[in-house]
């Protein structure tokens with residue numbers, strides 16, 4: 211039985227999810243909560259191997275194959291890491307989760323959204339985030355951060371128009387699930403973004 215709280219962070223590449231996950235974790239730990247930070251694709255030995263395969267620009271695969279690699283990684287991650295941590299009462303903060311599949315393989319990749327939603331539920335055996343923080347912002351502003359960090363995987367090489375589509379896609383998902391997906395203004399300075407996140411998370415933890 212689940213006792214913890216499951217929070218996911220979503221947003222375009224370079225939106226500061228990883229930094230904010232760490233800052234939120236620190237805030238929660240200072241208040242005595244047990245926290246697990248993890249990320250997708252990844253989080254287990256198998257999922258890290260699948261991550262390498264799914265994100266390798268030299269290994270082009272079809273969209274169904276790509277979707278299934280991410281879903282297989284998610285299934286292993288939930289089974290071995292996320293669900294056990296929630297059962298122990300941890301706050302689990304996951305950098306990307308099922309919504310990333312809906313965006314990257316669904317809205318951008320052309321895979322059917324309802325099918326992907328069902329596959330997400332199959333992969334997680336019904337587990338869904340209690341709360342999803344969507345870090346939103348103008349892709350040009352976010353791109354400056356990304357460029358400072360270096361370009362690494364195949365999505366990040368596709369440029370601004372692609373990032374605009376990602377943003378629109380996320381806003382569309384947020385519109386459909388207003389209770390779960392909360393918008394965070396990601397262009398603000400790091401500390402202000404954290405403050406907004408904490409305000410929104412406070413009532414859930």
Ligand code: TYD
Pocket residue numbers: 222223224225227250251265280281306307308310311312314315363365366
């Ligand atoms: P990552 O290097 O973790 O970058 P960031 O989260 O900072 O963008 O890259 C993960 C990439 O994997 C990202 O481009 C989105 C992609 N992805 C999918 O295509 N589908 C998925 O289901 C997940 C979880 C990620």
